[in-house]
Amino acid sequence: MSTPQPAQAPTAPSTDTDDVALDWFVRRAGGSLDAADEAALQSWLAADSAHAAAFARHQDDWRILDALPADGVRTLKQNLADDRTASAPTVPRRRAWWRGLALWVPQAAVASVALSVVCGGYLAWNHWQQQPVFTQQFATGRGQQLEVALPEGSHLRLDTLTRADVTMYRDRREVRLPQGQAVFQVQGDAARPFDVLAGPLRITVVGTRFSVRHTPDVPGREGVHVAVEKGRVRVVRATPSGGGESPVELVAGQQISSDRAGLLGAVSVVPAAGIAPWRESRVSFDDVRLDQALAEFERYGPVPLTVREPAVAALRVTGTFNPRRPDNFARLLPRVLPVQLREREGGVEVVHAAR
Missing domain, CATH: 2.60.120.1440 (Jelly Rolls)
Structure with missing residues (x-):
C-alpha cells in the first residue's frame, strides 16, 4: 500500500516517517483536516506500527507544551522566528519545511513543532537556564x-x-x-x-x-x-x-x-546604631536578657562570665558595647544591675548583689 500524503502541504512532503507524522499532526492540530483527510490519516496510522508511534511522540510533545510556562512558550516562538529568518543554505531541510508551515498553522502549533525540532526545544533551554554560572x-x-x-x-x-x-x-x-x-x-x-x-x-x-x-x-x-x-x-x-x-x-x-x-x-x-553596628565592632542591646547578651558576646570570642541563677539571667541589659572587650562589659555590670562578680575557678560568676 502506498503511503497517503497530506493534502495541500506547503512543500513536497518528506518520505521520512517522523516528518510525515509531524506533517499530519500539525495539520490536524491546526484544524485543517476534512473527513477525507482524517480517513487518509487513519489509514496511514494503521499501515505500520512505526507510523502510529511517530504520531504518538508528537502528541506527547504537545502535552509537554501545554505544561510549559508562558516565558518558555515565548522563547520557543522566538527561536522559531530566528530560524524562519535564517537564509544560510546549510539550514536543515526540516527547518526549511516548517518555515513555510508557520504561514498556515496556529502559533501554538508552530511552537509545538519548535518543541520537537529547535535545539532540543524548551526543555533543553530551561535546563541551560537553570545551570549556575x-x-x-x-x-x-x-x-x-x-x-x-x-x-x-x-x-x-x-x-x-x-x-x-x-x-x-x-x-x-x-x-x-x-x-x-x-x-x-x-x-x-x-x-x-x-x-x-x-x-x-x-x-x-x-x-x-x-x-x-x-x-x-x-x-x-x-x-x-x-x-x-x-x-x-x-x-x-x-x-x-x-x-x-x-x-x-x-x-x-x-x-x-x-x-x-x-x-x-x-x-x-532601625535604631540609631544602624542596621549592622557590628561593622564598627559594636553590639547593641535593647532590653535584652543578661544570659542572651552573654551569648552574643560568645559569638565573638571567649567570655569569662557565667550566670547560674535564673533571676540573674533574666535581668535586662540596654546599651552598646565592644564585643571583643567582654572585660569592659563585666566591669560595667555591677554599676547598672543589682549584681556582683564572684571569682570562681576558671572564670567569674555573676551573682545577685544580695548574696
Whole structure:
C-alpha cells in the first residue's frame, strides 16, 4: 500500500516517517483536516506500527507544551522566528519545511513543532537556564569578619560565625544564609533579581543595601532579622506553610523580625546604631536578657562570665558595647544591675548583689 500524503502541504512532503507524522499532526492540530483527510490519516496510522508511534511522540510533545510556562512558550516562538529568518543554505531541510508551515498553522502549533525540532526545544533551554554560572561558599570563624566582592558587582560583608552560599544564574542571583549575619550591597539589575534565603524567609531585592541576621542557635535570636539602609526589599515566608501570605515591603530605615517558623512581626524603625553596628565592632542591646547578651558576646570570642541563677539571667541589659572587650562589659555590670562578680575557678560568676 502506498503511503497517503497530506493534502495541500506547503512543500513536497518528506518520505521520512517522523516528518510525515509531524506533517499530519500539525495539520490536524491546526484544524485543517476534512473527513477525507482524517480517513487518509487513519489509514496511514494503521499501515505500520512505526507510523502510529511517530504520531504518538508528537502528541506527547504537545502535552509537554501545554505544561510549559508562558516565558518558555515565548522563547520557543522566538527561536522559531530566528530560524524562519535564517537564509544560510546549510539550514536543515526540516527547518526549511516548517518555515513555510508557520504561514498556515496556529502559533501554538508552530511552537509545538519548535518543541520537537529547535535545539532540543524548551526543555533543553530551561535546563541551560537553570545551570549556575558562579557558585562559591564563604564562611567566617569565631571573631572574624570578611568582605566579599561578587563577580556581578554586589558586595557582602560577613560577621563572625557566618556562612553564605552564593549561586549566580543567568536570570537570577541567590545567597543562602544558613547561619550568621551579613550586610548586602546589591548591584542593581532588574533582569536578575537578588534573593537571600535565610531560614524560613526569602528576601528579594534589585539594588539596595540591607542586613540579614539568621542565628538559630543563639537564645532569643532564633528567628530572622532584616534591616534596610538604602533602597527597598521584599520579605516573605518561603516555606510551603507560608502560601498565600502577602510579602512585606521594607524601605530605608525600616526593619522586621520573624520567629523561628517565619511568622513576621511588626515593621519598626532601625535604631540609631544602624542596621549592622557590628561593622564598627559594636553590639547593641535593647532590653535584652543578661544570659542572651552573654551569648552574643560568645559569638565573638571567649567570655569569662557565667550566670547560674535564673533571676540573674533574666535581668535586662540596654546599651552598646565592644564585643571583643567582654572585660569592659563585666566591669560595667555591677554599676547598672543589682549584681556582683564572684571569682570562681576558671572564670567569674555573676551573682545577685544580695548574696
